[in-house]
Amino acid sequence: MFVILWEFDVKQECEEEFTLAYAGSGTWARLFGAAPGYRETRLLKNVSAPLRYITMDVWQSREEYEDFLEAKREEYQALDEQCAGWTSRERHLTSFETDGI
Numbered sequence: 001m002f003v004i005l006w007e008f009d010v011k012q013e014c015e016e017e018f019t020l021a022y023a024g025s026g027t028w029a030r031l032f033g034a035a036p037g038y039r040e041t042r043l044l045k046n047v048s049a050p051l052r053y054i055t056m057d058v059w060q061s062r063e064e065y066e067d068f069l070e071a072k073r074e075e076y077q078a079l080d081e082q083c084a085g086w087t088s089r090e091r092h093l094t095s096f097e098t099d100g101i
Contacts, residue, residue: 001039002062005093006055014086015051019043021083022055031075032057037064054093062097 010018021027023043032038037060046052059065069076084090 001098002059002065003096003098004055004057004059004065005095006057007089007091007093008053008055008087009049009089010051010053010087011085012051018053018083018086021079021086022053027079027083028055028057031072031079032068034072035059035064035068037061037068061099062095 008018008022019026022041023029024041026041026043029041032041039058039060041058042056044054044056046054057065059068
């Protein structure tokens with residue numbers, strides 16, 4: 001399994017749009033859902049900093065995620081640009097592979 005974690009500081013006035021796009025059934029998950037290796041997305045809200053969120057995207061393997069990025073690069077970039085204005089900060093925290101553990 002391959003897991004990717006992203007952290008976002010969301011602008012207060014954009015929180016509803018952000019959560020609709022990044023939730024487990026949101027726009028990002030629907031885009032990922034076209035790929036056979038995609039498993040799920042979880043949206044986590046920080047309890048001490050309520051405008052800070054983490055997304056956890058789960059894929060069957062790193063290779064399937066990379067294949068998705070290659071095949072859907074334009075759609076991915078277009079959606080990323082659409083969502084960019086909703087946050088004041090976005091950063092890739094880390095990625096994990098669980099195979100063989």
